[in-house]
Amino acid sequence: MLNLFKAPQRNVPYILFLASLALSIWLLLRLILSLQVGWSQMSMPELASVFAVGLWFDVAALSYLLVPWLLVSALIPKRWSGAVWLTKLRWALAFVVMFSLLFGAVSEFIFWQEFSTRFNFIAVDYLVYTHEVVGNIRESYPVPLILLAIALFVLFILFMLSKLLRFEIKPHSLNRKLSLVAAGVLLPVLSYQFANVDQMQFSKNAYANELAGNGLFSFSAAARRNELDYDRFYKTIPQAQANAILKDNGLLRQAFASAINSGQEVPDISNIAPFKRRPKNVVVIMVESLSADYMGSYGNKENLTPYLDKLAKESLVFDKVFATGTRTVRGLDALSIAIPPIPGQAIVHRPDSDHLATLGEFLEAQQYSTFFMYGGYGVFDSMNSYFRGNDYKVVDRTDFDKSTIQSENVWGIDDESLFNNSLTMIDRMVKPSMPFFAHIMTTSNHRPFTFPEGKIDLPQGHRDGAVKYTDYAIGKLIENAKTKPWFKDTLFVIVADHCSSAAGKTKLPVEKYHIPLFFYAPDLLPAGHYSRMVSQIDIAPTLLDILGAKGSQHFFGQSLFKAEREKMPERAFISNYQELGYYKNNTLIVLSPKQKAEAYQVDPVTFESTPVALNETLLNEAIAYYQTAARAYKNGDLNEARNLY
Numbered sequence: 001m002l003n004l005f006k007a008p009q010r011n012v013p014y015i016l017f018l019a020s021l022a023l024s025i026w027l028l029l030r031l032i033l034s035l036q037v038g039w040s041q042m043s044m045p046e047l048a049s050v051f052a053v054g055l056w057f058d059v060a061a062l063s064y065l066l067v068p069w070l071l072v073s074a075l076i077p078k079r080w081s082g083a084v085w086l087t088k089l090r091w092a093l094a095f096v097v098m099f100s101l102l103f104g105a106v107s108e109f110i111f112w113q114e115f116s117t118r119f120n121f122i123a124v125d126y127l128v129y130t131h132e133v134v135g136n137i138r139e140s141y142p143v144p145l146i147l148l149a150i151a152l153f154v155l156f157i158l159f160m161l162s163k164l165l166r167f168e169i170k171p172h173s174l175n176r177k178l179s180l181v182a183a184g185v186l187l188p189v190l191s192y193q194f195a196n197v198d199q200m201q202f203s204k205n206a207y208a209n210e211l212a213g214n215g216l217f218s219f220s221a222a223a224r225r226n227e228l229d230y231d232r233f234y235k236t237i238p239q240a241q242a243n244a245i246l247k248d249n250g251l252l253r254q255a256f257a258s259a260i261n262s263g264q265e266v267p268d269i270s271n272i273a274p275f276k277r278r279p280k281n282v283v284v285i286m287v288e289s290l291s292a293d294y295m296g297s298y299g300n301k302e303n304l305t306p307y308l309d310k311l312a313k314e315s316l317v318f319d320k321v322f323a324t325g326t327r328t329v330r331g332l333d334a335l336s337i338a339i340p341p342i343p344g345q346a347i348v349h350r351p352d353s354d355h356l357a358t359l360g361e362f363l364e365a366q367q368y369s370t371f372f373m374y375g376g377y378g379v380f381d382s383m384n385s386y387f388r389g390n391d392y393k394v395v396d397r398t399d400f401d402k403s404t405i406q407s408e409n410v411w412g413i414d415d416e417s418l419f420n421n422s423l424t425m426i427d428r429m430v431k432p433s434m435p436f437f438a439h440i441m442t443t444s445n446h447r448p449f450t451f452p453e454g455k456i457d458l459p460q461g462h463r464d465g466a467v468k469y470t471d472y473a474i475g476k477l478i479e480n481a482k483t484k485p486w487f488k489d490t491l492f493v494i495v496a497d498h499c500s501s502a503a504g505k506t507k508l509p510v511e512k513y514h515i516p517l518f519f520y521a522p523d524l525l526p527a528g529h530y531s532r533m534v535s536q537i538d539i540a541p542t543l544l545d546i547l548g549a550k551g552s553q554h555f556f557g558q559s560l561f562k563a564e565r566e567k568m569p570e571r572a573f574i575s576n577y578q579e580l581g582y583y584k585n586n587t588l589i590v591l592s593p594k595q596k597a598e599a600y601q602v603d604p605v606t607f608e609s610t611p612v613a614l615n616e617t618l619l620n621e622a623i624a625y626y627q628t629a630a631r632a633y634k635n636g637d638l639n640e641a642r643n644l645y
Contacts, residue, residue, distance in 0.1 A: 354389025
């Protein structure tokens with residue numbers, strides 16, 4: 001190595017040096033992520049394309065990053081060209097650039113561990129809530145140590161390079177300066193014109209497509225596409241045709257006023273569902289990131305959910321339930337407004353999302369006390385404003401006495417403390433004669449996965465321990481609720497907001513949307529299984545019918561026991577922010593931007609997906625649901641004061 005340092009230093013253009021640093025770091029990140037995914041997950045042509053297409057996106061991103069360096073380089077006066085201070089400044093700036101690029105690569109590596117994607121809509125959203133997100137990262141990872149390691153690594157690499165290279169100090173000619181300015185103008189223009197994030201979708205393998213991307217490039221694209229207009233980006237059909245298709249599938253929606261003022265008699269519960277009598281109250285426990293495959297009652301052998309598995313034997317268990325999305329806000333949409341997931345942002349997170357015809361609006365109008373209770377800060381993802389604007393009484397961690405909280409992190413308080421405080425709030429705020437509906441959203445099964453010590457036999461900081469702690473906390477909630485006078489008249493609904501991961505070979509891996517759903521009311525409902533396919537959006541209309549409340553016909557979701565009795569078509573809706581999935585008859589239709597559509601045959605047991613030819617009937621059904629839902633939101637047809645017809 002000493003002989004290497006004695007060799008003559010090679011002159012390199014400074015901009016070429018910076019470009020090489022960026023391309024090397026991005027290549028290294030792509031290599032590490034691909035090895036983590038496993039090269040066996042991709043064919044050789046796909047693997048080769050990962051790096052070829054990846055280089056294209058890296059160059060496209062670099063075309064923007066180089067602009068200030070090109071322009072500044074063109075402006076440097078001749079008298080500064082050989083100055084010692086300029087050389088030192090260049091090395092200092094090289095440190096800043098390399099440190100920033102490595103920090104971005106580490107951040108993207110961490111993001112990949114959670115979502116198995118390049119930076120996307122979620123990363124854009126997270127910038128809005130820096131307190132929660134940065135705090136979560138600090139509590140999950142040794143951030144100071146990571147920063148120190150990056151800094152030391154960068155110093156070492158630059159020190160080594162400084163012995164081998166030196167920056168060109170020759171003054172630029174006028175022609176060279178004009179060339180630099182031209183490059184600074186043309187490179188971003190050409191990148192914008194010819195590079196498009198949709199070019200990531202070069203194969204049927206979602207892993208390969210994501211690996212080929214560049215985090216900075218995909219982040220910028222996500223920021224530009226934060227709202228996706230369905231009619232502009234997706235396949236459409238005439239609305240009259242869509243309405244006819246929905247009617248044939250049993251969907252004929254009523255406006256809020258028509259649904260709430262319907263003169264139709266409420267049928268006896270025995271004609272609707274297997275209940276012995278109607279519940280008076282409902283408590284929905286929406287569990288953060290609880291995939292069905294964590295639970296013994298859905299096939300898991302690790303004993304992570306002993307209480308819920310015991311509870312399953314006393315509950316009506318829904319075997320095939322599918323979440324609508326990959327984030328909590330999608331689950332909240334499904335449980336409150338029961339709409340197929342529209343592209344772009346969830347409705348909860350959008351402006352002007354108040355006074356919608358939600359489950360809470362319908363129940364509040366029928367003299368129920370309605371609550372949304374959250375273990376975190378409800379300002380996150382606009383939860384407080386959404387639920388407060390739709391007739392829920394909102395309770396979050398800021399409303400709880402500090403002395404009642406056993407443990408907390410930046411994401412939320414422990415689930416046990418949330419449940420204890422929720423019961424206290426219900427007792428305090430609900431009049432004895434008034435029915436209530438409480439939607440409780442947990443946080444413990446979210447990174448950094450911390451919870452009170454001594455509760456379970458697994459350590460903190462890992463998903464398995466958080467799942468088992470949440471199971472323990474739900475057990476404590478049920479046991480405490482049994483002491484309440486309202487327990488015998490209450491239906492407990494246990495459901496997840498989404499799965500813990502949505503990673504897979506396909507854009508929408510069906511198995512990564514499979515979530516648990518229990519109806520528990522030991523005095524009201526016999527234990528059993530419901531084997532039909534269920535979408536998360538079916539829960540809200542089902543609860544209204546079970547309660548004998550009006551409004552179920554307003555929603556896009558099916559009332560499940562009615563659907564079973566009338567043999568309505570089984571279907572589910574799954575999505576990420578861009579791809580919209582319609583799952584029916586073991587076939588998944590996927591609608592994508594640029595009017596694209598694909599079809600997959602889905603194994604009903606393993607949920608493995610195989611590409612097949614499009615079925616026109618199912619394609620039109622998918623378009624009918626998503627197009628109508630998107631237009632309903634856009635046109636205000638989801639508002640409580642709007643008439644549909």
